[in-house]
């Protein structure tokens with residue numbers, strides 16, 4: 333551990349990341365992703381430098397055009413002078429790092445732009461999985477001065493709902509021909525979307541997707557309460573960058589709404605609470621296994637099996653002894 337620490341000058345990395353060094357940003361994300369011994373030091377060094385970036389999640393089924401859209405948004409945000417981070421998250425992939433980006437995000441246009449940080453992350457490795465690593469990577473990009481961080485996730489499912497909950501603003505990207513409206517409704521993702529993007533508006537069926545969404549919105553849900561944000565539906569042809577400015581404007585409008593209603597603060601506090609809880613639970617789990625010795629757990633299990641005690645009493649004793 334001491335050796336590993338000596339290799340990393342965390343303060344220097346953070347200072348270079350804040351100056352816009354892409355290498356320092358990449359190195360810091362690797363550290364948090366791999367659950368490095370320097371993780372805590374990195375987290376502590378980043379803590380005073382966050383809270384500026386708007387985290388924008390993009391989710392939707394594979395093939396609807398998320399990567400194409402992400403790339404088009406980056407172009408639009410860059411021409412508005414924003415510094416942008418992109419995190420491509422694939423909960424189903426065992427691979428992380430830079431290599432996959434060519435596949436996942438159509439980012440060639442931005443590869444040489446020093447105002448854009450791009451990174452892909454997968455479920456490999458770290459304790460607690462993606463849900464633990466993604467918030468830390470977001471903190472790195474935030475500290476590096478990104479005005480907006482786009483988090484692109486693959487698929488529509490529970491993992492995506494979880495990751496979408498990390499965002500200030502969640503975009504659900506749909507396209508004609510995917511049966512997406514129904515899938516999304518099933519996965520509960522309609523409820524978490526702040527903006528609906530109906531991409532491939534050059535294709536037949538796009539208007540039907542819009543009508544389906546309007547119908548689903550008319551059925552109520554959290555967005556129907558008085559004063560609630562009513563998610564706009566924006567049509568795009570990402571492949572030709574059409575409608576992209578409307579999406580960027582909707583994202584900006586949502587940022588304003590969040591700030592005005594104290595919702596930004598509420599979301600960020602809820603996220604921090606979930607993060608702390610996950611870390612605390614991970615610590616408890618590790619201690620039950622390691623510090624305490626799994627023999628204590630085994631012994632308690634044997635007592636429960638033999639009927640000497642019940643699982644609630646046994647658990648209480650273990651926790652009390654932590």
Ligand code: GDP
Nearest residue numbers: 393394395396397398399400532568569570571
């Ligand atoms: P992802 O899997 O959701 O990231 O989708 P991609 O961005 O990889 O896009 C899937 C396919 O749809 C690619 O062949 C894109 O070129 C194409 N595509 C993306 N946007 C549009 C669009 O607006 N119209 C049409 N017709 N095709 C698009």
